[in-house]
Amino acid sequence: MNALTQPVVARLSLASSQHDLHHARSLLDSALGFVRQQAATAQDPYVISRVGDVQIRIEVAAALLERAEGLLDSEKDATEISVALAESDLASAEALATASDAEFELTGRRTVLSGSLHDPLRWKRHLIGNFRLNGIHPSAQEAV
Template sequence: MIRVLASVDPAIAQIPQGHFLVVDILAVWGGPAIRTRVFADALAGRRIGSALAERGGRHAQDLTTRLRMGGNGELRLNGRKYYCTGALTAAWVAVSALDDEDRLRLALVPRDAAGSAVDTDWSAMGQRATISGTTTLEAVVVDPELVLDYATAYSVPQQLGARAQLVHTAIETGIARGTVDDTRAYLRERARPSSEAIRAGVESVAGDPHVLHRYGRLSVRVRAAETLLADAAQLLEQVGLVPPDATAAATGSLAVAAAKAFASEVAVEAGSELFALCGTSATDERWNLHRHWRNARTHSVHDPVDWKYHHLGAYEIGDVLPPNHGQL
């Protein structure tokens, strides 16, 4: 379903990604109290947004957001998060923070909690409708029942990361499919043969051997991305959310890594090939075809594909499991 949605609007398809991740976390690590409260809202159609990433640190895991116990016995959140996909229109926001002992926690707070503000300062060139801007937390009171030991969730073999990455893979694959479909439509309905093609005796785009070759190659690569996505999804179902060991976790994680790395490359390639195939007229703003490349390029740098290929090679050649108990 995410793939189908992303073929039309990948930003909308990305909005529930954090929701699915938090639901998985609660299903495995949440106690009865937090599951009862949050799952009831989820079943009623209310979403969970994510506030996990930050800007300005030395690295992506260098968090400054803090969950502190006050003198009055209240837990309070203070910090500033970015890339908060889905938070603007969510009922709950999942916030990662370090506690008094510098241990990683995950706190769920109501979207409209006092001291919480979600901004619309997302200004990326693509995936614009995700509105993945800043969430500011100033002395936000947190119910202790809505706090999870987030560090523990990733300290054992699991598929949380792989399942989250599977959604991102579906988004990239959907972008690629939407792009190749729009390319086909433009070639059939609007494109004209180039001057070089006319001199070679080509009367229509459908008779241009170079167009047919490049489109055919692109179409096959998109189908390959869809197949890798389907295979990875099937494998994750077999492995389960809580695999028996790190090797089983690695099997699922590496399958998703391969699918995501390939889909990310194909989606960007498709966005560029569209113009090479359709010509200058396709760059007209009224067609808005450049959205495909912008969305693919923006989303594809979510995490580096080079490391995915690295871990795939390390496992295939040297039997080296990915880090984090088999998770990428």
């Protein structure tokens, strides 16, 4: 079985990506509100660059999430769907971690987040890399 034959699990994976992406956007918005109140800080080149970095990561995660949703709804190849889900999960989790780090760097506070500890990201990197590099299709256990 894989993401295509386990639609409930695939939808949960999408929900996790959506959750992380929503939180990343919220953290960035909160940090931006704080920084904008500090006139000198808002003009700092490091701060401007950091905000740009977080925004780019959020947009990439959003694009990968949209792609995964589209593939899941299209009944494409199960392996492509599994890899797209893993890419979306990874990008969303990394966008959230980046936004959380930026929040701390820019505001001095950190919002407590529930993480993706139940589904280690390093295995998603392995799944994606093994498929893209070696053409090895994820096993049923890896695919969700």
